[in-house]
Amino acid sequence: xxxxxxxxxxxxxxxxxxxxxxxxxxxxxxxxxxxxxxxxxxxxxxxxxxxxxxxxxxxxxxxxxxxxxxxxxxxxxxxxxxxxxxxxxxxxxxxxxxxxxxxxxxxxxxxxxxxxxxxxxxxxxxxxxxxxxxxxxxxxxxxxxxxxxxxxxxxxxxxxxxxxxxxxxxxxxxxxxxxxxxxxxxxxxxxxxxxxxxxxxxxxxxxxxxxxxxxxxxxxxxxxxxxxxxxxxxxxxxxxxxxxxxxxxxxxxxxxxxxxxxxxxxxxxxxxxxxxxxxxxxxxxxxxxxxxxxxxxxxxxxxxxxxxxxxxxxxxxxxxxxxxxxxxxxxxxxxxxxxxxxxxxxxxxxxxxxxxxxxxxxxxxxxxxxxxxxxxxxxxxxxxxxx
Amino acid sequence: xxxxxxxxxxxxxxxxxxxxxxxxxxxxxxxxxxxxxxxxxxxxxxxxxxxxxxxxxxxxxxxxxxxxxxxxxxxxxxxxxxxxxxxxxxxxxxxxxxxxxxxxxxxxxxxxxxxxxxxxxxxxxxxxxxxxxxxxxxxxxxxxxxxxxxxxxxxxxxxxxxxxxxxxxxxxxxxxxxxxxxxxxxxxxxxxxxxxxxxxxxxxxxxxxxxxxxxxxxxxxxxxxxxxxxxxxxxxxxxxxxxxxxxxxxxxxxxxxxxxxxxxxxxxxxxxxxxxxxxxxxxxxxxxxxxxxxxxxxxxxxxxxxxxxxxxxxxxxxxxxxxxxxxxxxxxxxxxxxxxxxxxxxxxxxxxxxx
Numbered sequence: 001x002x003x004x005x006x007x008x009x010x011x012x013x014x015x016x017x018x019x020x021x022x023x024x025x026x027x028x029x030x031x032x033x034x035x036x037x038x039x040x041x042x043x044x045x046x047x048x049x050x051x052x053x054x055x056x057x058x059x060x061x062x063x064x065x066x067x068x069x070x071x072x073x074x075x076x077x078x079x080x081x082x083x084x085x086x087x088x089x090x091x092x093x094x095x096x097x098x099x100x101x102x103x104x105x106x107x108x109x110x111x112x113x114x115x116x117x118x119x120x121x122x123x124x125x126x127x128x129x130x131x132x133x134x135x136x137x138x139x140x141x142x143x144x145x146x147x148x149x150x151x152x153x154x155x156x157x158x159x160x161x162x163x164x165x166x167x168x169x170x171x172x173x174x175x176x177x178x179x180x181x182x183x184x185x186x187x188x189x190x191x192x193x194x195x196x197x198x199x200x201x202x203x204x205x206x207x208x209x210x211x212x213x214x215x216x217x218x219x220x221x222x223x224x225x226x227x228x229x230x231x232x233x234x235x236x237x238x239x240x241x242x243x244x245x246x247x248x249x250x251x252x253x254x255x256x257x258x259x260x261x262x263x264x265x266x267x268x269x270x271x272x273x274x275x276x277x278x279x280x281x282x283x284x285x286x287x288x289x290x291x292x293x294x295x296x297x298x299x300x301x302x303x304x305x306x307x308x309x310x311x312x313x314x315x316x317x318x319x320x321x322x323x324x325x326x327x328x329x330x331x332x333x334x335x336x337x338x339x340x341x342x343x344x345x346x347x348x349x350x351x352x353x354x355x356x357x358x359x360x361x362x363x364x365x366x367x368x369x370x371x372x373x374x375x376x377x378x379x380x381x382x383x384x385x386x387x
Numbered sequence: 388x389x390x391x392x393x394x395x396x397x398x399x400x401x402x403x404x405x406x407x408x409x410x411x412x413x414x415x416x417x418x419x420x421x422x423x424x425x426x427x428x429x430x431x432x433x434x435x436x437x438x439x440x441x442x443x444x445x446x447x448x449x450x451x452x453x454x455x456x457x458x459x460x461x462x463x464x465x466x467x468x469x470x471x472x473x474x475x476x477x478x479x480x481x482x483x484x485x486x487x488x489x490x491x492x493x494x495x496x497x498x499x500x501x502x503x504x505x506x507x508x509x510x511x512x513x514x515x516x517x518x519x520x521x522x523x524x525x526x527x528x529x530x531x532x533x534x535x536x537x538x539x540x541x542x543x544x545x546x547x548x549x550x551x552x553x554x555x556x557x558x559x560x561x562x563x564x565x566x567x568x569x570x571x572x573x574x575x576x577x578x579x580x581x582x583x584x585x586x587x588x589x590x591x592x593x594x595x596x597x598x599x600x601x602x603x604x605x606x607x608x609x610x611x612x613x614x615x616x617x618x619x620x621x622x623x624x625x626x627x628x629x630x631x632x633x634x635x636x637x638x639x640x641x642x643x644x645x646x647x648x649x650x651x652x653x654x655x656x657x658x659x660x661x662x663x664x665x666x667x668x669x670x671x672x673x674x675x676x677x678x679x680x681x682x683x684x685x686x687x688x689x690x691x692x693x694x695x696x697x698x699x700x701x702x703x704x705x706x707x708x709x710x711x712x713x714x715x716x717x718x719x720x721x722x723x724x725x726x727x728x729x730x731x732x733x734x735x736x737x738x739x740x741x742x
Contacts, residue, residue: 313454314502317390317416379501383494 005320005368009207009297009358010156010184015249016209016359022252023211026245034242035233044244051251055216058254059186059201061193067217067237068247072183072204073107075217078228078238079179079200080111080150084120086224087147087177095147099123101133101162102341103155105181109337112150125151130290131160131342135170142174149178153201154185157325157338157354158289159298161185168197177223183207183215187257188295189265199223205246209359210253214246268297268357271366275299275355278370282377286348288339297357302344305381306351314376320369323354350385390414391546392499393508394491395445395453397438400549401510402445402568403557407548408508409449416504417446417453420490422462423579444567456498458490465489467579467592474589475598477643478719479622481533481688482577488536496544506544513731514550518543520671522729525553532688535723535734539673586620593619602648604631607641607657615650618643624658624715639715659712661742662695665722665735668705672732675699682732683725684709686716692725705735708742716740 006014026047032040034048049063056063069075080098087095100112102124116122123141125133133151142149149171154161164180171178179200182191186201187208193201200223205214219225219237231239257264276299279285284304303311308324315322325336339349355369391413393405409415419442423435439455446453466485473480491509499507512523513531520542523529537545549557561569580588590599598619604612613631615621620628625640629652639658642651663686677699683692684707694710707722716737723734 309454309457310498310501316452317502376501380498383497383501 003319003368005365007355007357007361007365007369008321008323009361010354010356011323012206012212013209013358014360015211016253016256018256019210019249019252023245023249026248034244047248048242048244051247054251054255055203058258059191059193059203059218060195061218062221065218065221067219067234068242069215069217069238070213070243071215072181072202072207075202075204075215076105076107076181077111078217078225079202080108080148081115081228082225083148083177083179083200083223084115085226089226090224095145096120097123097143097145098148098150099125099138099141099146100150101125101127101152103127103131103338104150104152105156105183108150108152108181127341129342131155131158131338132290132293133162133167135163135166138167139170139174142176146176149176150181152181153191154182154189154295155289155338156184157336158300158342159295160290161189161293161295164196164198172197184295187254187261188297190261193218205250205253208253208257210249211246214243214250216250264359265296268361271357271361271363272297272299274363275357275366275369276301278366279373282374288342288344288352297361299355301353302348303351303353303377304347305385306377307380307385308350308352310380310383311351311353311376314380315369315372318372318376320372322369324352325354388414390416390504391506391508392416392418392495392502392504394495395419395442396510396574397441397568398510398574399561399566399568399571400557402442402566403560404508404510404548405445405451406449406560406564406566408546409451415449415451416502417442417451418495419453419455420495421455421457422459422490424459441568441571448564448566458494461494462486462490471589471592473719474619475593475596477598477618477645479717480719481721483533484536484721487533492537492541492545496541500544506546508546508548510549511547512549513547515542515545515547520731522725522731524551528554531731532685532721532723535671535721535731536669537671538669539671542671589619598645600648602650604629604650604652607651607653612652618645618648618650621650623717658715660716660740661712662706662708663716663722663737664739664741665705665707666703666738668699668703668733668735670733675733683727685723685725686713686737687720697724703735704738
């Protein structure tokens with residue numbers, strides 16, 4: 001088996017052994033439905049509640065504010081569709097305006113498009129060259145009929161972290177609910193839900209070493225939210241029998257992330273520094289995203305005269321997993337909407353490479369990548385981009 | 388380990404080509420080209436979502452990696468736009484030749500080399516022996532005609548695993564290996580033209596060109612016979628859709644003149660001409676002939692190669708004089724030269740009809 005270097009932790013992450021251990025009993029003997037009255041059910045219920053507390057602790061929320069979902073996308077959709085629906089109903093149809101940034105994940109863009117077709121109007125906030133939203137532009141965009149604002153905490157492509165407290169503060173002053181997609185930031189940088197002052201915050205399990213198929217939405221106590229999947233579970237906020245094993249895994253992953261957060265972020269920053277230095281030594285290269293306000297493990301670079309997807313294939317054939325954009329849209333050399341919103345010229349955005357570090361990343365991984373990167377870029381530059 | 392990139396259209400032929408490469412023990416990499424913008428690929432051009440999905444499934448069955456490569460812009464500039472332009476100047480282009488030249492073997496081969504591949508394999512029916520190109524064993528399926536523009540250097544980096552197989556054998560292999568594409572229908576006609584209606588496609592691309600000006604239809608002696616709907620709607624040898632009323636015998640398009648905007652028609656015997664001049668002549672052999680030589684010349688796909696004398700001229704041109712007049716020699720199509728043993732020697736684009 002050839003070596004594999006995994007540098008795409010923003011796409012997904014390996015399941016940590018401790019997390020797998022924690023969830024296994026709930027795939028085997030502890031199969032009870034947490035809603036059942038007998039002991040087998042009570043065991044499951046206790047496990048779900050323990051996980052709820054673990055997730056709440058990671059983001060400084062109350063356990064009662066955690067709603068388990070099937071993934072980050074569902075969390076985003078629940079927050080946006082649920083809050084919009086609720087505001088619309090409470091205002092007897094008056095509130096039908098939503099504001100979002102121009103660099104949101106497709107999960108958010110998708111539900112916004114759906115709501116637009118259902119009669120909502122959508123305002124898109126610009127970002128600066130580093131991918132940050134100006135709180136003043138948010139203030140100006142808010143209208144009397146604004147039902148919700150959604151701005152992601154950290155961007156999945158370039159890793160830029162938003163001035164999230166300031167953005168939430170504007171919304172609070174204006175009395176508008178605020179949602180943030182924290183799928184990429186949760187467990188990687190400190191998040192204080194209380195301090196941020198958001199109403200909703202989305203989390204995904206598989207980005208922080210839990211399995212795919214579990215997520216959570218943090219819902220501020222008292223925030224108005226109509227369910228998308230109806231049912232009595234999760235205090236009527238999300239129906240469907242709880243995915244107990246995966247919820248346990250998410251809880252464990254949050255606990256681990258929280259206890260190691262500072263040390264881990266520091267370690268990743270060191271690796272990333274070496275990674276960036278190596279990448280930027282290659283002629284006609286540049287770094288994208290905010291120079292400092294950025295996720296510790298995300299490195300997004302561009303090489304002029306190279307097709308990013310072709311570079312990803314070249315690296316894959318050398319045993320290195322990396323990305324030219326979000327995993328959901330790979331295979332198409334269309335410019336990413338994030339880079340476009342940041343005003344990155346096409347000659348740069350075409351040649352994008354996202355390298356993202358995480359749990360298990362080593363200095364050796366970085367060296368392996370750097371060993372093959374220059375050669376791959378040189379060879380592909382001779383081929384040229386196909387336009 | 389030898390690394391081979393297989394160009395996979397999502398059809399049965401290239402699926403089996405990939406299977407044969409993989410089973411021969413090479414490190415196999417499946418690549419499907421997306422040649423049309425995402426939203427225009429509903430009808431079966433290379434890289435429609437269904438074709439990409441099929442190619443992926445075949446690679447999953449074979450246990451080899453697969454990548455989809457977006458070359459829509461290259462395809463547009465190198466194949467589609469020239470296709471339209473050629474029609475507008477009264478030629479009948481062969482986009483498959485151009486696609487092979489610029490996209491599949493021009494760009495993809497260079498990219499495959501950059502990916503560390505030793506060669507590119509395709510599902511074309513044609514044979515390679517020691518770097519020389521021959522017609523396929525299955526005469527019915529022979530596709531060597533579309534490969535004439537490859538250079539000796541390109542041929543040395545090409546694998547054609549289907550060259551010795553018949554279509555029936557290819558399907559049998561696909562069935563035996565359980566490939567998802569085993570029963571898939573043949574692709575038809577020009578891949579990027581919806582519903583095989585190239586006239587509608589041209590009109591959608593260039594509706595106000597001069598080639599859409601109606602004009603006169605005349606016979607070989609210059610006598611007016613009626614009106615035509617713009618020269619872009621016709622091709623040499625065309626019989627249907629002329630709307631000339633009744634004649635004692637079927638009438639065919641025998642010529643077009645853009646200067647006078649006249650379409651010339653005539654009975655079948657007038658469609659036969661004695662020779663042609665080709666431009667952009669290239670050679671698949673490393674020692675191209677410099678003096679006149681005898682060979683068989685194929686002037687369109689499925690045309691039975693006809694004996695001729697070929698005279699290489701300056702500026703990558705060549706003159707072809709057939710022993711027997713040939714029907715509907717069409718400017719824009721390829722004239723491809725074969726030796727008697729089936730070796731493909733070279734070819735060019737028909738520029739002028741002579742004799």
